Structures are given as structure tokens and as C-alpha cells.
Amino acid sequence: MLSLEENLERQIYYREIFPKSTFDAIRKRRPRLWSIKKYDIKLNELKEHGFTNPAKIIISNPEILGRKTGSVKKMIEHLRRRGFDNPVRILDSCPGIFCLSFNNIDRKIRFARRIEYSRFCELIAYHPMLLDLSIKRYFFVARTLKNHKGEIAFSLIYQTQKLMSKGE
Numbered sequence: 384m385l386s387l388e389e390n391l392e393r394q395i396y397y398r399e400i401f402p403k404s405t406f407d408a409i410r411k412r413r414p415r416l417w418s419i420k421k422y423d424i425k426l427n428e429l430k431e432h433g434f435t436n437p438a439k440i441i442i443s444n445p446e447i448l449g450r451k452t453g454s455v456k457k458m459i460e461h462l463r464r465r466g467f468d469n470p471v472r473i474l475d476s477c478p479g480i481f482c483l484s485f486n487n488i489d490r491k492i493r494f495a496r497r498i499e500y501s502r503f504c505e506l507i508a509y510h511p512m513l514l515d516l517s518i519k520r521y522f523f524v525a526r527t528l529k530n531h532k533g534e535i536a537f538s539l540i541y542q543t544q545k546l547m548s549k550g551e
Contacts, residue, residue, distance in 0.1 A: 385415055393419060401442060409445050417448045428455050433471050444478035454481075461485050465492055466504040477511035488514065 393416040398406055400422065409416070422441065425448055429437030432455055441447055447454075458481060462470035465488065474480055480488075491514065495503035507514050513524060 390415070393417070396422075400438075401445065405442065405445065421448050424452060425450075425455075428452060432456065432459060434475050436475070440475070440478040440481075444481055447478070447481050450481070461488065465489070467508060468504070469508065473507060473511040473514070477515050479515040480511065483515065487518075490518070 394410075396419050397409070397416050401409065425441060426437050429440055434440060458474065459470045462473060467473055492503060516524065
């Protein structure tokens with residue numbers, strides 16, 4: 384059981400790392416914070432794999448602290464095996480992808496192949512946030528791009544971003 388002192392120490396530590404709104408949201412979902420060592424371990428793991436700003440990745444995606452050591456390497460390898468040339472850049476640009484399951488990523492890739500959208504990896508490399516879309520929005524974007532004869536329609540990406548900012 385976590386002692387009161389240890390819990391207070393963790394709160395003070397993470398309050399300094401995360402913005403107030405992020406910290407408050409974390410506390411609502413997670414009454415027991417991660418150990419202080421966990422932050423340093425994950426920070427070093429991200430640095431080892433060549434991420435440009437590992438602290439920013441953790442701040443924008445605190446759930447990564449709950450992942451096992453080695454999960455970063457596994458995600459990079461998974462994306463590389465799926466045809467992405469630079470998975471570190473993709474994850475660096477859109478840290479939310481760390482929260483996706485391998486099954487979720489594979490499902491989106493299978494769908495792109497099923498509708499014969501062959502330039503999927505190129506599209507994701509250009510705009511990683513598309514991989515982080517909800518499956519409903521992803522289907523919309525994939526079908527629309529397919530209807531444009533396989534060309535990457537960047538105006539559609541922009542329109543999708545506008546839709547995302549409006550909510551589901």
C-alpha cells in the first residue's frame with residue numbers, strides 16, 4: 384500500500400511536470416500516481432529511441448507512463464513491420480498513437496488495403512494524426528481518399544482536422 388508521504392511526494396513531483404489542467408484530469412482518472420522513477424525510465428526510453436522531445440510526449444500523453452518498459456520499442460517495431468519508414472517521426476508528431484492497440488492500427492491498415500488505398504503509409508507519414516482518428520472518422524477519410532482515384536487529397540486532410548476540432 385502506498386504511504387501518505389509517498390503519495391504526497393508523487394503529487395508534488397507530477398504537479399511540477401504537468402500543466403494544472405492535465406494534472407487535474409490525471410488525478411480524476413488515476414488516484415494513485417506513477418512512481419517518480421517511472422517518469423525517468425520512460426523519459427530515458429524515449430530518448431534512447433531518438434525522440435526529439437520526450438518530455439513533451441509524456442506531457443501530451445501521460446498514459447504512456449503506465450505502459451511497460453519496452454513498449455516504445457515494440458510500437459516502433461510494429462509500425463516499421465506495417466510499412467512505415469520512420470515510425471519515430473510518426474509517434475513524435477502524434478503521441479496519441481502510443482495509446483492505440485496494435486489491433487486498432489492493423490484494423491485501419493486492413494481497411495485501407497481492402498478499399499485498395501495503396502498510399503496509406505505515405506499519407507500517415509505526411510499526417511500522423513490520421514492514424515489517431517476514431518475508427519468512424521478514419522473510415523470517412525479512407526473512403527473519400529479512395530474516391531479521389533488514390534491521390535492524396537490534402538484539402539480533405541484539412542477538412543478532417545476541422546471536423547476533429549468540432550468533436551464527434
